[in-house]
Structure formats: C-alpha cells, structure tokens
Amino acid sequence: MNNSExxxxxxxxxxxxxxxxxxxxxxxxxxxDSLPLGKLEQIKEMCRRNSKPFEYAFLLDALKDxxxxxxxxxxxxxxxxxxxxxxxIIDAPGHIxxxxxxxxxxxxxxxxxxxxxxxxxxxxxSRRHGYMLSMLxxxxxxxLVNKMDLINYNKKIYNNIVNEYSQFLRKININPMAFIPVSxxxxxxxxxxxxxxxxxxxxxxxxxxxxxxxxxxxxxxPFRMSVQDVYKFTAANDDxxxxxxxxxxxxxxxxxxxxxxxxxxxxxxxxxxxxxxxPKNYISSGYASGFTVxxxxxxxxxxxxxxxxxxxxIKPFVSTTFKASLFWLxxxxxxxxxxxxxxxxxxxVDVKLKKIIKVINASSLDExxxxxxxxxxxxxxxxxxxxxxxxxxxxxxxxxxxxxxxxECILETERPIAFDTADIMPLTSRFVIVDRYEISGGGxxxxxxxxxxxxxxxxxxLRNFKWERGxxxxxxxxxxxxxxxxMLIITGNQDADKKIIAKTLEQDLFNEGRIAYYLGIGNxxxxxxxxxxxxYSNAQRENREEHIRRLSEVANILLETGAILIVTAxxxxxxxxxxxxxxxxxxxxxxxxxxxxxxxxxxxxxxDIIISDFEDSDRASLMIKKDLQDRNIIYN
Amino acid sequence: MNHLDKLESKSIHIIRESYNQFKNLCMLWSIGKDSTVLxxxxxxxxxxxxxxxxxxxxxxxxxPEMITYRDNLARxxxxxLIYGENAEALKNKQTFPDKNVNRIECCRLLKxxxxxxxxxxxxxxxxxxxxxxxxxxxxxxEAYTGVIVGVRADEEGSRSKERYFSPxxxxxxxxxxxxxxxxxxxxxxxxxxxxxxxxxxxxxxTELDIWEYIRREDVPVVPLYFDDGTGSRYxxxxxxxxxxxVESTAKNFxxxxxxxxxxxxxxxxxxxxxxxxxxxxxxxxxxxxxxYM
Ligand SMILES: Nc1nc2c(ncn2[C@@H]2O[C@H](COP(=O)(O)OP(=O)(O)OP(=O)(O)O)[C@@H](O)[C@H]2O)c(=O)[nH]1
Ligand SMILES: [Mg+2]
Numbered sequence: 001m002n003n004s005e006x007x008x009x010x011x012x013x014x015x016x017x018x019x020x021x022x023x024x025x026x027x028x029x030x031x032x033d034s035l036p037l038g039k040l041e042q043i044k045e046m047c048r049r050n051s052k053p054f055e056y057a058f059l060l061d062a063l064k065d066x067x068x069x070x071x072x073x074x075x076x077x078x079x080x081x082x083x084x085x086x087x088x089i090i091d092a093p094g095h096i097x098x099x100x101x102x103x104x105x106x107x108x109x110x111x112x113x114x115x116x117x118x119x120x121x122x123x124x125x126s127r128r129h130g131y132m133l134s135m136l137x138x139x140x141x142x143x144l145v146n147k148m149d150l151i152n153y154n155k156k157i158y159n160n161i162v163n164e165y166s167q168f169l170r171k172i173n174i175n176p177m178a179f180i181p182v183s184x185x186x187x188x189x190x191x192x193x194x195x196x197x198x199x200x201x202x203x204x205x206x207x208x209x210x211x212x213x214x215x216x217x218x219x220x221x222p223f224r225m226s227v228q229d230v231y232k233f234t235a236a237n238d239d240x241x242x243x244x245x246x247x248x249x250x251x252x253x254x255x256x257x258x259x260x261x262x263x264x265x266x267x268x269x270x271x272x273x274x275x276x277x278x279p280k281n282y283i284s285s286g287y288a289s290g291f292t293v294x295x296x297x298x299x300x301x302x303x304x305x306x307x308x309x310x311x312x313x314i315k316p317f318v319s320t321t322f323k324a325s326l327f328w329l330x331x332x333x334x335x336x337x338x339x340x341x342x343x344x345x346x347x348x349v350d351v352k353l354k355k356i357i358k359v360i361n362a363s364s365l366d367e368x369x370x371x372x373x374x375x376x377x378x379x380x381x382x383x384x385x386x387x388x389x390x391x392x393x394x395x396x397x398x399x400x401x402x403x404x405x406x407x408e409c410i411l412e413t414e415r416p417i418a419f420d421t422a423d424i425m426p427l428t429s430r431f432v433i434v435d436r437y438e439i440s441g442g443g444x445x446x447x448x449x450x451x452x453x454x455x456x457x458x459x460x461x462l463r464n465f466k467w468e469r470g471x472x473x474x475x476x477x478x479x480x481x482x483x484x485x486x487m488l489i490i491t492g493n494q495d496a497d498k499k500i501i502a503k504t505l506e507q508d509l510f511n512e513g514r515i516a517y518y519l520g521i522g523n524x525x526x527x528x529x530x531x532x533x534x535x536y537s538n539a540q541r542e543n544r545e546e547h548i549r550r551l552s553e554v555a556n557i558l559l560e561t562g563a564i565l566i567v568t569a570x571x572x573x574x575x576x577x578x579x580x581x582x583x584x585x586x587x588x589x590x591x592x593x594x595x596x597x598x599x600x601x602x603x604x605x606x607x608d609i610i611i612s613d614f615e616d617s618d619r620a621s622l623m624i625k626k627d628l629q630d631r632n633i634i635y636n
Numbered sequence: 637m638n639h640l641d642k643l644e645s646k647s648i649h650i651i652r653e654s655y656n657q658f659k660n661l662c663m664l665w666s667i668g669k670d671s672t673v674l675x676x677x678x679x680x681x682x683x684x685x686x687x688x689x690x691x692x693x694x695x696x697x698x699x700p701e702m703i704t705y706r707d708n709l710a711r712x713x714x715x716x717l718i719y720g721e722n723a724e725a726l727k728n729k730q731t732f733p734d735k736n737v738n739r740i741e742c743c744r745l746l747k748x749x750x751x752x753x754x755x756x757x758x759x760x761x762x763x764x765x766x767x768x769x770x771x772x773x774x775x776x777x778e779a780y781t782g783v784i785v786g787v788r789a790d791e792e793g794s795r796s797k798e799r800y801f802s803p804x805x806x807x808x809x810x811x812x813x814x815x816x817x818x819x820x821x822x823x824x825x826x827x828x829x830x831x832x833x834x835x836x837x838x839x840x841x842t843e844l845d846i847w848e849y850i851r852r853e854d855v856p857v858v859p860l861y862f863d864d865g866t867g868s869r870y871x872x873x874x875x876x877x878x879x880x881x882v883e884s885t886a887k888n889f890x891x892x893x894x895x896x897x898x899x900x901x902x903x904x905x906x907x908x909x910x911x912x913x914x915x916x917x918x919x920x921x922x923x924x925x926x927x928y929m
Contacts, residue, residue: 101817
C-alpha cells in the first residue's frame with residue numbers, strides 16, 4: 001500500500017512518575033527496529049562514558065536535565081510504523097509538576113496507554129491521568145501493569161491491580177480495551193509474547209496498538225466551522241472574499257444555506273476554494289478549508305458557521321453564561337470575579353468565574369469544598385473546610401480553583417459566544433482560559449445557563465436571520481457618505497444639558513454635509529412605546545427593558561441607512577448599555593459610542609469619553625467631532 | 637482523511653492562526669526541502685498568496701545553486717524575500733572555512749547571530765525589489781514578533797519536545813523546562829512585550845512525509861537533492877564546507893522515497909551528513925536554545 005494513503009494514529013503514554021512510560025516507548029522502538037541506525041549504541045556509549053546505567057528512557061528523554069534527573073519533563077514525539085498503520089507515540093511526563101505538559105501531549109492523542117508500576121501499585125497520578133484522559137475525550141485506553149519482573153511475574157498482585165483500577169475507571173466512565181502485564185525493561189509482552197507469564201493469554205502491547213480503532217472523522221455530526229479569518233488578497237487582481245477555517249465536524253456543500261453565530265447572519269455557499277488542487281464542491285471535517293458566499297455580508301473571525309437545515313435538530317447556543325467542567329493549570333489559583341480571557345473555537349472574549357459548584361480532587365475523586373453550599377462568596381467562604389495543600393510551591397487559596405484541581409463551575413463571558421454542549425458536540429464545547437499571557441486552564445461546556453437577555457437575543461437572531469436588504473450594502477453607503485454608521489449616546493446626570501449638545505452636534509455634522517440624525521427619546525416614547533408608556537419607575541423594570549429594546553430596534557433601522565445617530569439619555573447604566581448592544585448586534589464593533597457629560601460618572605456605565613467641560617455646547621460638540629475623526633467614523 | 641491530508645490541514649491551520657495573531661510575522665526560508673514545503677503550505681493556506689515576508693539567512697557559504705534557485709523562485713512566486721547576514725564576521729574572516737573558528741562557533745556567528753539580529757531589525761535587511769529584480773537595503777527595521785520555522789520533531793532529540801507555538805524571551809532563549817500548555821487547537825498567541833513566538837507548523841512531519849508530500853504536490857526543490865549522474869546527492873542542504881553529499885543514485889521523487897522507506901536510508905538519521913552535529917554532545921540543545929535552525 002502507498003504509505004501516504006495509510007492511516008495513522010496518535011498514541012499517548014501516561015501514568016505516575018517513574019512507572020516506566022519512557023521505557024515502554026524506548027523498548028517498543030528498539031524491538032520494532034524503528035530507531036535510526038546506531039542510535040541505541042550511541043546512547044549506550046554515552047551511558048558508559050558518564051558511568052550511568054543504560055536506560056531505554058534516554059531514547060526519549062533528550063534534554064540534559066531529563067537525563068541527569070532521570071525524569072521526563074516534557075512530552076516527546078516519536079514515530080514508528082507497523083504493517084497496519086503509522087504511529088506517532090507521545091511520551092508524557094508523570095510528575096505532577098508537569099501536568100500541563102502531560103495534557104499538551106495527551107490532547108494530541110486519539111488513544112492512550114496508561115502505565116502502572118506493579119511493585120508500587122496505583123498511585124495518585126495513575127488516577128489523575130485517567131481522569132484527565134476522560135476530560136480530554138480520549139476513550140480508547142489500554143492499561144499496562146509494568147515492572148512485572150520486580151514482583152516475579154506474580155499473577156495475584158497483577159489481578160489485584162486490575163480489579164482496583166477497573167473500579168476507578170468505571171467511576172469516570174472509561175471502559176478500557178485491555179489490561180496487559182509487562183516488563184518494559186525485559187521486553188515482556190511489549191513486542192513479543194512473554195515466556196515468563198504463560199498465565200496471560202491476551203495481546204502484547206504492539207498487537208493492542210494495531211487493535212485500536214482508527215480515529216473517525218466526525219463527518220456524520222452537524223456541520224461546525226469556526227471562522228478563522230476572512231481573506232481578500234488583492235494581488236494579481238484576485239477579487240475573491242474567502243471565509244477560511246478548519247472544519248470541526250460535518251460536511252458542507254456548494255449551495256448550502258449557512259448561518260453564522262453569534263451574529264445570526266445567513267447566506268449561501270457559492271464556491272469551495274482550494275489552491276493547487278482539483279475543484280471540489282464540498283468540505284468535510286478535519287480539513288483546513290475556505291469558501292466564498294453569495295451575499296456580501298460582513299463576517300469576522302470568531303463566528304461559528306453552521307448549516308441552516310441542521311439547526312432544526314441541533315442548534316448551537318448563544319449565551320454569556322454556562323456550566324462547565326474545568327481543570328486549572330495556572331501558577332496562580334483561578335479566582336472568582338477576576339477577568340480572564342476565554343478562547344473557544346476562534347473567538348476570544350473576557351470571562352469571569354461566577355460560581356464554583358464543586359472542586360474535585362482529580363485523583364481521589366473526593367469533593368474538596370463544601371457540599372452544595374453556595375460558594376458565590378469569594379475566597380473567605382464561611383465554614384469552607386481546610387483543603388489539603390496540593391503542590392508545595394503553589395499558593396493555595398480557599399474559594400478558588402487551585403492549580404491541578406478540577407471544578408464544576410459557572411462562567412460568564414463579557415459578550416455572548418456560540419457553543420455546543422459536551423454531551424452531543426464535544427469538539428465545539430471545548431475552551432481554554434488565558435490568564436494574562438498564559439493558557440492556564442481548559443474545560444468543556446456541559447450546560448447552557450442563559451442570561452437575562454437570552455430571550456431578547458433570540459428575537460435579535462431571528463430578526464437578523466430574516467433581515468432583507470436592497471442592493472446597497474453598508475460598505476457602499478459608508479463609501480458614498482464618507483462616514484461609518486454609528487450610534488452616539490450622550491448621557492450624564494440631570495444637570496448637564498445633553499439635548500443642547502446633541503442638537504449642536506447634529507447641526508455641526510449637517511453643516512459639513514454629513515448624514516446625522518438626532519433622535520429624541522420622547523419621539524419613541526409617545527409613538528412606538530405608546531402601549532407601555534409609564535416606564536421610568538423602577539418597579540417596572542420590565543417596561544424599562546422593553547422600552548430600551550424598542551428604542552434600539554428603531555436605532556437599528558436608522559443605522560442601516562448609514563446615518564450617524566445621536567441619542568440622549570439620563571443616568572444610563574451598564575445594564576442598559578448591555579441591552580442596547582444585544583439588540584444592535586451589527587456588522588462591526590465600536591459602532592456605539594457613549595459620551596458622559598459631567599465631571600464624575602454617577603452610574604456604573606463604562607463610558608468611552610467623559611466630557612467634563614460641558615458648559616459651552618459648541619466646544620463639547622467640537623470635542624465629540626474630533627473624537628469621531630480619531631475613530632475614523634467620519635473622514636474627508 | 638489520509639495521513640498527508642491530516643498533516644497538511646494541521647499545518648495550514650497553524651499558519652493561518654499565526655497570520656491572524658501576529659502583526660509582524662515572517663517565515664524563515666532556508667531553501668531546504670522542509671522550508672520549501674512550508675512555503676507551499678503557505679500558498680495553500682492563503683489561496684495562492686504569501687502575505688508575509690520570507691527571511692533567508694545568507695552565510696555566503698551556501699552551495700551556489702541554492703541562491704540561484706532562491707532568487708528564481710522568489711521572482712516566479714512574487715515573494716517578499718528578505719535576506720540578512722553577519723557582515724562583521726564575514727569581513728573579519730571569523731569563519732570555519734577561514735580556519736579561524738571551529739564549526740560550532742562558525743554556525744553561531746553566521747547563522748544564530750545573523751538570525752537574531754535580522755529578526756530584531758538591528759542589522760541590515762536586504763529586500764528583493766521585483767521591479768528591478770535586485771536586492772535593496774530594506775527600510776523596515778521593526779522586530780518580527782512571530783517567526784514561522786520549518787523544524788520537525790523527528791530531526792533530533794530536543795526538537796521532539798517543541799511546541800507548535802514556542803515562546804522566546806528577549807535573548808531569543810527557549811525555556812525547555814517550562815513550555816506553555818497547548819491543547820484542543822488553542823495555542824499561545826498572547827505574549828509579553830519584548831518576547832516573540834517561534835511557530836512550527838511542520839512539527840508532526842517526518843522526512844518521509846516531506847518527500848511524499850513533495851511528490852504529491854510537485855513542490856519545486858533544489859536539484860541538488862537528486863543524483864546528477866555522479867552517484868551522489870545531498871540529503872540535507874547547508875553550507876558547502878560542512879555538508880557533504882551522500883552516495884546515492886536516487887534521481888527523482890520515487891527513488892528518494894524508496895530509499896527512505898526500505899532502501900539504504902531507511903534507518904539512518906537525516907543529519908548524518910552534517911559535520912557540526914558530531915562535534916559536541918549537548919551542543920545542539922545549546923544552539924537550539926540560542927535560536928539555531
Ligand atoms: N525493573 C524494572 N524497571 C523498570 C521497568 N520499566 C522501567 N523501569 C525503570 O523505572 C525507572 C523509571 O522509568 P522511566 O521510563 O523513566 O519512567 P517514566 O514513567 O517515563 O517516568 P517520568 O516520565 O519521569 O514520569 C527507570 O529507572 C527504569 O529503568 C521494568 O519493566 N522493570
Ligand atoms: Mg518518562
């Protein structure tokens with residue numbers, strides 16, 4: 001068979017420190033003649049020179065520190081092939097300090113060998129690694145009980161380990177393909193059947209590898225592709241606008257109708273693009289792809305592309321709040337209410353840990369914190385029991401998720417994101433958490449919680465979905481009018497005369513020949529809102545919300561015309577702003593700018609600009625105009 | 637998905653990710669088969685375009701055919717090609733062929749130092765002007781924050797430990813003991829000012845994969861890789877004083893692939909023709925930390 005047509009499989013070797021993972025691989029490579037000529041002799045010679053005993057592990061542990069300390073620090077890849085397929089074998093470190101390296105290695109794998117030292121028995125990381133495999137979604141697992149030579153190939157000890165570990169795996173829903181008694185050092189049951197364990201009639205490690213199933217591409221799941229980028233290269237008169245990304249699951253064909261989430265925009269696939277390849281009319285899971293669409297809609301990185309017909313069955317959620325299982329690798333604990341970044345697919349948003357439901361010791365599976373007690377309260381949760389300190393040099397903190405712990409928790413993102421839940425669509429439920437510059441945790445979304453705007457968002461998605469436009473795109477209008485459509489919100493406390501400033505600004509822009517419109521709140525209140533008019537009492541929060549929703553819908557239509565829309569409001573809060581933004585899910589970000597008129601901001605609003613010098617409305621208007629120029633909202 | 641399709645898609649994904657995430661991105665092009673495959677993957681990723689500069693470190697001891705080939709391909713593909721060099725060391729004859737330093741030191745000066753200072757913009761960059769077909773001093777002196785490199789994990793021990801996105805500190809140092817986690821297709825793309833990232837899209841490829849891909853995609857490689865009738869060819873390209881041809885009569889892709897699969901090179905390491913690898917035991921790990929390619 002032509003090699004390039006052959007299948008491949010990535011295998012990771014995990015387990016507790018010193019249980020013999022690197023030795024298993026070294027032995028496997030040596031016994032299958034997969035090492036470069038002279039490599040074994042070279043390592044043996046090096047050991048002789050440094051008067052060290054020879055270790056098969058040195059074939060993998062290439063770093064100076066690894067050899068001098070006799071441990072694996074970072075994962076290594078090695079390559080070998082059998083008649084059946086090609087393998088990339090990934091050696092993972094067993095020391096708890098290098099858990100992040102173990103996860104890095106294991107996440108690349110499609111199957112795993114878990115090594116347990118027969119003499120030492122099941123240890124902390126034998127279990128923790130098993131747990132991590134299940135979180136990473138690796139379900140093909142074989143367990144090697146190693147160093148059988150040290151226990152005289154004793155069947156009884158072996159069986160005890162098999163029983164105990166099977167029980168543990170059952171708890172985390174892993175059903176291992178095999179248990180194999182081996183001695184990596186002596187080569188028993190690695191590449192050939194052991195003569196020392198005639199009582200064992202299962203397969204060798206090598207046979208077990210070939211017996212693993214090929215990793216299956218998830219072509220039969222609904223189509224999902226995160227938009228990685230949108231390309232428009234003008235060189236050599238290329239006028240294609242190509243939406244690029246790697247397909248997570250499913251199949252997409254030319255003429256399929258697609259929707260992008262979270263924006264809810266829809267269009268149709270016009271062509272599949274590929275360079276230096278035969279023309280194609282479909283793309284499928286795993287492929288780095290690109291396609292063009294029929295309508296000139298504005299799409300950017302971070303959107304999740306799905307197929308319209310499939311949304312009737314399984315639709316991605318669009319939300320800011322969800323439940324997740326999370327593992328933490330950061331040097332600092334993960335704190336409640338601190339701002340992190342969350343990366344899911346190709347999108348990246350600010351996120352905070354809103355609530356810890358429970359923290360689990362991934363090895364003992366014990367729940368670490370209070371049972372069912374609300375941990376909403378931050379680090380000094382009253383009555384939270386003292387937790388045994390995990391890793392010596394890591395600061396330990398109550399009411400937070402500490403390094404190497406696993407937690408069930410609720411996360412809240414700053415903007416809504418599109419995702420699936422792990423039970424049906426594991427690939428698009430996975431995320432990582434970035435603390436400053438470092439990836440510090442990862443997790444899977446288990447349940448959508450939804451937020452207070454979920455209902456409104458549904459309406460907006462439907463609106464965008466059904467939105468019909470003439471032949472003029474926003475980009476065409478922007479080019480014609482030399483301005484970007486945007487909504488300016490002029491707010492502040494009661495004293496500041498926001499209306500005068502707004503009207504002066506409208507006049508100034510108009511005089512310059514721009515399209516600007518001052519929208520008085522009253523105009524909406526007594527017209528569009530006449531059925532729910534009595535709004536400004538807090539008791540009628542719902543009405544206030546509905547009022548703002550309607551105002552935003554009116555604004556949305558005006559913005560479609562390409563205008564600069566000027567609105568005034570008193571004492572706007574951040575909640576109001578979030579609501580306005582939810583309704584105005586539009587083409588580009590930054591098309592809502594808030595100006596606070598007054599010396600100090602009296603609400604929790606995050607205004608873009610504070611205009612403290614507001615007595616002179618001409619000057620205030622000038623300042624706003626200058627800001628619009630700086631932001632490239634108006635040009636020429 | 638077959639083996640080569642998987643490798644190709646993963647590499648393209650990584651190249652696209654770097655293009656999106658780094659403002660100052662470049663790709664190193666050593667003219668060898670690996671970085672030329674990388675170049676072809678970039679053209680696939682961007683549908684025929686290469687939207688960032690290619691940087692070549694010219695030691696001035698490269699086999700002459702390599703430079704001719706480099707310039708021809710740059711013209712044909714309209715590549716934004718930049719080269720850098722260690723002018724000082726060359727002028728002062730601080731080189732191994734001049735018999736003034738040993739091989740490892742020569743590599744350090746002509747490659748590592750030249751690379752470091754070309755990437756940071758401190759030394760002169762020469763850029764091809766496609767109107768004249770000649771190189772000109774480039775005015776762009778900004779440091780590159782993302783550098784795409786064609787290293788493979790199967791080349792040598794410390795490379796098997798690399799990340800796809802590998803951070804380097806201010807001194808270009810690689811902290812192998814504390815590398816960032818990398819999983820679920822999410823990479824380290826956030827970095828502190830002054831540091832930069834090396835990006836390795838070919839990490840999972842083996843030498844055999846490279847040749848099978850070259851055959852499948854008809855990648856244009858330097859003819860030095862083939863036997864020209866003298867019964868020898870280059871398996872790995874570098875500077876002529878330190879790279880020797882291997883005995884082989886492989887004249888085309890098929891011959892080379894056959895040789896690697898079951899023939900005489902089936903289990904002989906690729907860099908066995910490189911003299912500097914033999915000079916010092918742990919030297920390569922040290923050079924790698926320095927940014928040696
Ligand atoms: N007697 C005996 N010793 C073994 C066997 N397998 C491994 N060892 C020894 O156990 C020690 C640890 O082996 P490694 O392969 O380095 O262990 P590891 O699991 O890779 O360790 P880390 O990667 O650091 O977690 C070495 O000294 C090996 O020689 C075996 O089958 N029998
Ligand atoms: Mg090891």
